[in-house]
Amino acid sequence: MRILAIETSCDETGIAVLENSSEHTVTILGNALASQVELHAKYGGVFPALAKRAHAEKITLLIQEALDQAELLEAGEKAEEGVENTLSFLNEKESMLKEHISPFLTYYKKPALDYIAVTVGPGLEPALWVGVNTAKALSKIWNIPVIPINHMEGHVVTAAFQKINESSFVLSPLDAPLLSLLVSGGHTELVLSEKLGSYKKIGQTRDDAVGEAFDKVARLLGLPYPGGPAVSKLAKEWREGEESRLFELPRPMLHSGNYDFSFSGIKTAVLYTTRDLGHEMTDREKRALAGEFENAAIEVLVKKTLDAVDEYAVQTIIVGGGVAGNTYLRAELNEKATKKYPEIRVLFPEQWLATDNAVMIGMAAMLQVFSGEIKTSALQDLKADGNLSL
Numbered sequence: 001m002r003i004l005a006i007e008t009s010c011d012e013t014g015i016a017v018l019e020n021s022s023e024h025t026v027t028i029l030g031n032a033l034a035s036q037v038e039l040h041a042k043y044g045g046v047f048p049a050l051a052k053r054a055h056a057e058k059i060t061l062l063i064q065e066a067l068d069q070a071e072l073l074e075a076g077e078k079a080e081e082g083v084e085n086t087l088s089f090l091n092e093k094e095s096m097l098k099e100h101i102s103p104f105l106t107y108y109k110k111p112a113l114d115y116i117a118v119t120v121g122p123g124l125e126p127a128l129w130v131g132v133n134t135a136k137a138l139s140k141i142w143n144i145p146v147i148p149i150n151h152m153e154g155h156v157v158t159a160a161f162q163k164i165n166e167s168s169f170v171l172s173p174l175d176a177p178l179l180s181l182l183v184s185g186g187h188t189e190l191v192l193s194e195k196l197g198s199y200k201k202i203g204q205t206r207d208d209a210v211g212e213a214f215d216k217v218a219r220l221l222g223l224p225y226p227g228g229p230a231v232s233k234l235a236k237e238w239r240e241g242e243e244s245r246l247f248e249l250p251r252p253m254l255h256s257g258n259y260d261f262s263f264s265g266i267k268t269a270v271l272y273t274t275r276d277l278g279h280e281m282t283d284r285e286k287r288a289l290a291g292e293f294e295n296a297a298i299e300v301l302v303k304k305t306l307d308a309v310d311e312y313a314v315q316t317i318i319v320g321g322g323v324a325g326n327t328y329l330r331a332e333l334n335e336k337a338t339k340k341y342p343e344i345r346v347l348f349p350e351q352w353l354a355t356d357n358a359v360m361i362g363m364a365a366m367l368q369v370f371s372g373e374i375k376t377s378a379l380q381d382l383k384a385d386g387n388l389s390l
């Protein structure tokens, strides 16, 4: 079984080709990713209209690249007019996508693929639509069914797959209940599951997502977008330098007695701290503030996760989303969870799969293949939904 996966929910355009080589095992045959980080860096955040344009400009080349890596690309010219007619639905809203993808689909033969998996939400709707319309175009021309995928499920499933080698991963049975801590630029959620594929949200952020807070704090410290890795690097220097705690930030909702989060308060406290200094922040102060911020944010995430482990007798913790790449979160959660619950498993994605990519969308689709319940969608029902929930 071979799947072509498409991801365009935010500022990464991703295409991957996955194969289930043997039972519960996937091999990545092709993986192409284009980041828009530089495009958005000067604004300190992602602009939906710019993101859409960049996805539409790059996606065809990435499809070609991923299929080429997978050795599935074969020339074989089709009638140009037939392709043009089939893709006429792209004329108005996706003219740039059509301009690039029409010649590609005219020139190359249908590759040996069984399904197309595409992120339909949550995310930036204009960006999501590029992926959805690309999936429709490929599906119409190649006559391959489409599996719609929730981006957040992609993050969960990716962490659950265990690495065998550089390109192969296995999904071994996990002890339930499972608890997923989903931490990205748009989401901060705790989700409970009896098995992968069924999810119950038990808490979420009431305002900013934790990744968003990292990005905003980075801006206040004069660091580049996306801010997570940059803030974390300074925090690490502060911790390792054994420098003193110059600032004190709040731990919002630490003792709220539920599983909700709030990160806008810490961000505002960082803003006031920088303003009240009355002078340009020194490098030492920047390190201390980054360190205190990371400590505060991670402390709240770890405490709430462990509270939920306790209440629901959780056996497996899964961490997904861009912030799952944070080394301090990885160390703290691993240490605190296994100290208190020696039997528990804590699963993180590989670093290179933590931030957005298409491999994770292909893995979520493979989960359906493994369970024998493949949920394809009729093309007329295939829609982007920016607020899609797990």
Ligand code: KG4
Pocket (backbone or CB within 6 Å): 010, 183, 184, 185, 186, 187, 210, 211, 212, 214, 215, 226, 227, 228, 229, 232, 321, 322, 323, 324, 325, 326, 327, 354, 355, 356
């Ligand atoms: O999952 P993701 O790639 O995109 C969304 O679905 O939002 O997550 C991106 C977010 C950004 O806010 C970025 O600053 C944050 O993840 N991030 C990190 C780290 N790496 C990425 N935050 C903290 N520490 C990191 N190492």
Ligand code: ZN
Pocket (backbone or CB within 6 Å): 151, 155, 184, 185, 321, 322, 355, 356
């Ligand atoms: Zn994401």
